Structures are given as C-alpha cells and as structure tokens.
Amino acid sequence: MTSRIFNLILLAVALTVATPCVSNAQDAQMGQLIGQSMAKVDASDPATFLTCISELKRIDAMYPEAAAPKYYAALQSLNYSVLNPHAEATEGLLADAATLIAALEKCKDADASNLHTLKGFLYMVRIVQDPAQNGRRYYLDVMANYEKALKINPDNELARDLQQKFFDGMSQATQN
C-alpha cells in the first residue's frame, strides 16, 4: 500500500509545484520571493526541499501577517515528509507543518479550502509513515478534509486529485 500512496504523492508533489504559487500573495514582491524559492525544489533531491522550506520561513519572517508563506512552507514540509517518511528531519517538519496550519487558521487571508487540503495531507503523511496502524485511524480524517476543501472550493485541483488518488490507492490496498 505504501508504494501506491507514494505514487499518488509523487503526483501531488508535481501538482503542488506546478500550482501557481503567487495567486494569494499579498503583494508582488512576496509572490516573487515565494516563486523563486519554490522553483529551487527538485523532487529527486530532498535537500532542495529543506532549502526551500527554510527560505519560505524567512519570507514568513518578512511578512508575518501573510498566509501565503505559511501555506507554502507547510505544503513543502509535507511534500518532504511524504517523500521521506522516515527521515531524521521528518518528525520535526511534521510538527512544523501542524504549527503552521494552526497559525494559518488565525490568518485573516487564509483560504479555508487550502487549509483543509493541508490538514488532509498531514493525516495522509501519517498513513504513509505507518499504513497498518494509521490507515484505519486517519483514513476518515483525510477524506473528510478533502471533502470540506472541495465543498468550499470545487475548483481546488490539488484537493480533488489528492482525494481521488488517495481513495483509489486505499481501495486497491483493501481489495488485495
């Protein structure tokens, strides 16, 4: 099951990187900085994720009230974690992601649909880490958050693709 989830996560990573990252940026300069940082990510090189996450946190320090740096920092933390579920840095990054999501919830300009997508993604990473134990435990939370994300914004492609691929992967896993 892990390998299937890996596949869909790889797709998710590709989608995420391809998603226009400045759409919610408070201003053009912040958007440009986020874009520059995101462009450095190479999915085959985990270190580039860490560099990107560090830079996004520096951007967050520049714009502490803005939602966009927090959103992308959380997203990249989850991307790294899902690709490297048992790496030394993963638990710290997951804790980081949870903190960033909590901070996002307090941001006035946070997009509720994106917020639920991140929450679903976080539970999904927990399943990837330990499918046998966490699959049953967190499955419903993953699905519920993607459903909420799509209810708020039916055009949230990341949520839709993650939901579909995750559902397919879990269905295949339970049928085998």
Place this chain on the structure above:
Amino acid sequence: MKHLLTTLIAALLLTTGAFAQTSIRGKVSDEHGPLVGVNVFVVGTLDGGITDTLGRFSFKTGKSGEQTVRAILMGYEDFNITADLSKLGELDIRLREKAASIDEVVVTASTFSMGKSYQFKKLDALDVVMSGNSCGDVVAALQVLPGTQKVGEDGKLYVRGGESEECQTFINGMHVLVPYSTNVEGQNQRGRFSPFLFKGMSFSLGGYSGEYGQALSSVLPMETTDVASGDKLGVSASLVDWNVGGTKAFDRSSLSFNLDYIDMGLYNAVLPDRCTWTRPYHKLGGEGQYKLDISSNTTLKTYAGYDLTRVGQRLDDRSLAMTEHNAYGNVTLNTRFGDGYTFFTGAAYSAMVSDVDDALTAGDHYHNFRNEVHLKAELRKTLSGALKLSAGVEDYLRGSEKRYGTVGYDLQYNLFAAHFDANIRITRGLFLNLSSREEYLNRSREWLVMPRATLSYVPNDRFQASLMAGRYSQTAEDDFLAAAKGLRQGLADHAILSLQYSTYKTMVRLEPYYKRYSRLPLLRDGVYTSDGYGYSRGFDLFVEDASLLENLTLTGSYSYNDSERLYRDYAAARTPEYASRHNFRLTAKYAVGKFILGLADSYASGRVYAAGKTPYYNSLDANVTWLAHPKVIVYASLNNVLGRTNVYRIQPDGTQVGATRDRFFYLGIFISLKNNKAYDISNF
C-alpha cells in the same frame, strides 16, 4: 597597458563584489549540545543557512551595516542579534527551549483522552472498542483502563472505589441523567451511546476542574462529531442486533439518523443460558442529530435519542417483566468572537420511565419516572500564553416519581452551580489550574464552595508530573433524598499524584490517589442522615507499548484499591460489596493483512459480602476484525474463552449469583451502502 588597466579594473570590481558579500558563520547549540536544522538568516532577506550535524552554519549576504540575524527552530525561542554584520565575527548562538503556552499543554493527569489530532494520540474510540470484547459498547470499552473495576452483575463504570452513580456522563458538555440501558440482574447494562457518535472522549478518573460537578468519583465528557461533509447510508446485522442509519450533508449542515434493534430471542434459542426468559431482552432505539455551522466561528449541535427496552424473566416465585422508556436530547451553541472569547451555551433534557411487574413478589408493580433539565452557559478567554480564564453557570432541575404498591414519593429539586477556572503558567514548564465550584441545593438550602487545584510540571513532551487536590459533591440518590428532606450533598475530597512518561510508541503512567468521603447517606434508627463517611485509596499503573513487534500493540493495567465506608444501612464501616482490591487487565492487538486480532484478559480479586467472599473473576476474551471489502467489515468476538463460571455476588443465604452464561459469542457484519469511504462503520 590598456589591457593591464582593463584587468585591474575587472579585478577591482570583482574584489569589490567579494567585499559586498559579507560572510556570516558560527554554531548553534542548546544546553544539551549542537542543534541540527536551525534556520539562521538575515531578517528581511532570503540570505541564510541551515546548521549541520555539528550545529555549524555559514552563508553570505549582500546586506551590510547594522542588520538583524535570526535563528529559528521548532520548539525553541527565536534568537535575534542586531549588529553591524562586519563586526559579528564567529557567532555562538545558544537557543532556549520554548516554554509551552497554556493552550499548547495538555495535562493528562488522571484522564484518558480518546480522539484524534495531527499529532499522535495514544488511544482513539475505535482502538478502545476493538480491544477486548466491548461489542461496540463505550462503557465496556473503557473498562480496560486502569482505575475502573469489574462489577459483572451490571457492567457499569465503577471508578477508584466509588459507586457507579459517582461517575457521570456528559455529551457536548451537557449532563445525561441515565446513560445506561436497563436489564435484569446479572446481565450487563450497556451504555446507551455508540462510540462512533463521538469525535473525542475524555474519561477523568478524578481531580477534574470546576466545570464538572455532581460526580463524586469521575466524569466522562464526550463530544459529538462535527458537521458531516458527505452523505452516508449503512446497515449492520448480527445474531442479536440490527441497525440502519445515515447522514445527509447539506451546504453548511448535516442531518443524521440511526435506528437500532436488539433482540436476544434468536441468540437465546440457539445458545440457551441458565435463565428462563418469558420475554427475551429487546431494545428499540432511535437517534437523530442536526448540526449547523452558522458561521466559521459558530456551531449549533442538536442530538435527540429515544429507546424502549423490554425484558421478562421467570424466577422461582414470579415472572418479572421490565419496560423502560429512555429519552435524551440536547442543544448546544459554541461561538468564538473577537479578542479570543469563546461562549458556550446549552440545554439538555433527560427522561426515563421504568415499569416492573412482579418486581419483588408476584402481582406487585413498580413504577419510576425520572427527569432532568440541565441548562448551562460558559465564557472562556485566553488572556495570554500564561493565563486562561473561564467562568460559567448551570442549573439542574430534577424530578423523580416512584410508586410501589401504596408507597412512593414525588421528588423535585433544583441545584444551581457556578464555577470559575484559571489556568496559569507559573514559569517554564510549571502550570497551575485553580478552580472553584459553588453549588446551591434548594432542598437542603445549603451553599457549597469547593476549591480545586492542579499543579503540573511538564518539562517536555515526554514527561508529566501533577499533583491534584479538590473537593467534589453529589446529591444523594432519589430514594434517600425523598426519605429525608434535609439530606445534604455527599462530599469527596480527592488527592492524586500523577506521573507519566511517554515516547512515540510507549507510555507508562502511575497514579497513587486518596479519596475521603463525608456526608454520605446513613440509615440510623430508621432515618437517613448525612453522617456516612469513608475512604478509598490505592494506585493505578498503566503501560502501553507498540515497540515490541511491528503492528502489535500491548496494554497492561493494574489497579490496587483499599476502601471502606459507613453508609446506607451498614452497621459498621466495611469494604463496599462492589469493590475488589486487585484489578488487572492485559490487552493485545495485532494487525495482519486484512485482519485485526484482539485478545484481552480481565482479572479481579474476590469481593467481600456478609455471607462470604466471591472467588476471583477472570475472563479471557478474543476478537477478530476482517476488513473484507472497503465497504464491508466483519467483526467476531468470543467472551470468556476459557468458560470460567464467574460469581458476582453472594446472597445473605449463601447462594452464589453469577453470569447467566459463561461464554458470549458475537458475529456482526457492517455494510456501507452509500459512502465513498472505506472502513467507515459509522452512520454519523
């Protein structure tokens, strides 16, 4: 010459460029040594670096002059230094662990929380239900936890030497007057609520704060799930129960229903027990929920449930027949508004009508009607990371009508309560909860002031130590209150020490406790007084481990209890009949492929009656869950595999009373008819 000049200018430009790039380097550590992964950067730029395994960092920046360099790492306080970059030299940064704020620390002393979060919680409702042989019963599931004790004749929750009535249940903060469905003696009384109704439970074994009252021993607050995001329809069937339920999700709300029918007739016919049933146990129940997100900050939740239970048993001299109607409903509103305020208000109504024919002698009739209105409002405010306050008021309006032949009573009373809680972070890792609960019982015309305090030391996320002390109250049971109008509320003073150590896959908790009871109802010269008293002391040990073998989770709990009381019609202080000194449980859960196997053993030492002491209780239970299909789950369990005949109590004439059957087999199938989710056996 011209070429040389060009070269020199180029070199000069390059050199100037190199000077413009200021180099920042150094190392970062905490009190334990070098820190890896620290993000060090010049504020306002992307220029920065990450520390290596030796805590070293190095980067260049185009900035010059006075700037702020910041070092950040999750769990640590930010480090800032503002200086001329050219004069920084080799930085030696020492980070301090961040002191958790009030909102970040969850004191777990004396409480078992079940629910989910992004971070791991050790237990959730499904985990607990699949441990042992609860057959989906919350109450039975909780009895694998330390502090509870096995009382087989009714299956209710008995906590740390307290009676079952001393444990009170709350749904969304609102009280449930009768949380159990009825049954005849010797048969387990199941909890009335499905564990899948709830997204979280918080079973407190004592020492709880001022929000909860009218419980001398423990409270079980449960919170229902949020507004559903998708439609559901499901059915389940077994030898003993049948269920259908579903949810319709709307834009910002959801409506759920659930119908449940339990009938032991078929089971008794296939696998007879030692009873003669004139009317096999059956229960018809229905529940409905409507939940509405009025806005992103305001949620309305409603719940209504009703069940009808009937059972008849042929005894030596009569045919006992019981009928019970049980209804419960609540409405709650939770809203967050400006400046960090949270306001909660709710109303609940409980009603239970019980009729028994041939209750004590042939031809007699017993009738009881109990009801309660519970109203509550609470305001919470987080003032800072070091102070959180809450205050609330509530009112209980209770009525009870009992008839047996020509005798009986009509009882009505009102209890008003107010509470004030303050959560204070005294210093790094040291927290204090101070609360006070005030109650006024109109029947005894008495005010009570009950202070409570919990001091917790939480130096990190692995270790917690807490010391709790407080006073708790509860009105006497209706029969006693009706018999003596001036009967005062019973009191219990709790003192609990809690020590907990947990890692990713292991948790160990030790909790010694002492409870002192006073003002318990005591029959003296035919009159009930408030002169009863008692004590309960002991310790609970709980160990959970998932590190021994992949996919294997083990739990073990041991509870030692020493208690004595002088209350009710006791002639002298003695250990109550329901109390056993030693309780031990061991559970194992192992996931293999599409199967989840569970094994549980429960042991309780003998209980003392006037006519003798019962033998020890032991039951080895096994269960298996088969994830047959994403929409089909099959669950089977066998209770008391070894077939031991357990004795629950000894009658005054020496007769031993025990379970009516030694083993109980359960086989159920759960099917989702309309649901895009797998593993979801919840209709809510």
